[in-house]
Amino acid sequence: MRSTPKKTTPCVPSEILLERGVGHSMHTRRQSRIVCLEGEVEISETIMWVGALPLRITRHLHPGESCRIEESGWLILRANQANTRLQLEVPPPAVAFALFAQLCGWLGSHLHLHSGTAQAH
Numbered sequence: 062m063r064s065t066p067k068k069t070t071p072c073v074p075s076e077i078l079l080e081r082g083v084g085h086s087m088h089t090r091r092q093s094r095i096v097c098l099e100g101e102v103e104i105s106e107t108i109m110w111v112g113a114l115p116l117r118i119t120r121h122l123h124p125g126e127s128c129r130i131e132e133s134g135w136l137i138l139r140a141n142q143a144n145t146r147l148q149l150e151v152p153p154p155a156v157a158f159a160l161f162a163q164l165c166g167w168l169g170s171h172l173h174l175h176s177g178t179a180q181a182h
Contacts, residue, residue, distance in 0.1 A: 077147045079140035091133040093151045097122035100145025105137040106130065122147075 079085055079102065095104065102122050107115040120128050121141070130136065138147070 075149055075151075077138065077149060079138060079145040079147070081140050081143045081145070083140060085138045086135060087138070088135050089130050089133060089149070090151050090154070091131060093130045093149060094127055095122065095130065096127040096148040096150070097124055098146040098148055099124055100140055100142040102145050102147060103139045103141060104128065105139070107134055108132070 076098075077085065079100070095102075101124075104120045104122065105117050106120075107117050109116045122128060
C-alpha cells in the first residue's frame with residue numbers, strides 16, 4: 062500500500078538570526094510571541110488598512126524583552142545590531158481550531174434556540 066503525502070503548513074523557524082539592517086518579512090499566527098535573545102530588533106506590524114495604505118505599529122525589543130502578536134498578519138523584522146537573535150513561539154493550530162469550534166457550536170445552539178422561539182409565536 063502506498064500512502065499519500067499529508068498536506069503540511071510551511072515550517073516557521075523557532076529561532077531567527079538577523080544581520081544589522083537586514084529586513085525579514087514573515088506571516089505569523091495570532092497570539093504568537095517574539096522574544097529577543099540577543100541584539101536589538103524593530104518589529105513593524107500592519108494592524109489595519111486605510112484605503113490602499115497600511116497602518117503599522119512599530120515596536121523595539123532589547124535582549125530579554127518580548128511581545129505578543131494579537132492578530133495574524135505580516136511582520137517586518139529589522140535588526141538594529143549585528144547578530145540579532147529572536148525566538149518565535151507560535152501557538153499550535155489545534156488551539157485556534159478548538160476556539161473556532163466552540164464559537165461555531167455556541168452560534169449554532171444560539172441560532173437554533175432563536176429559530177425555535179420564532180416558530181412558536
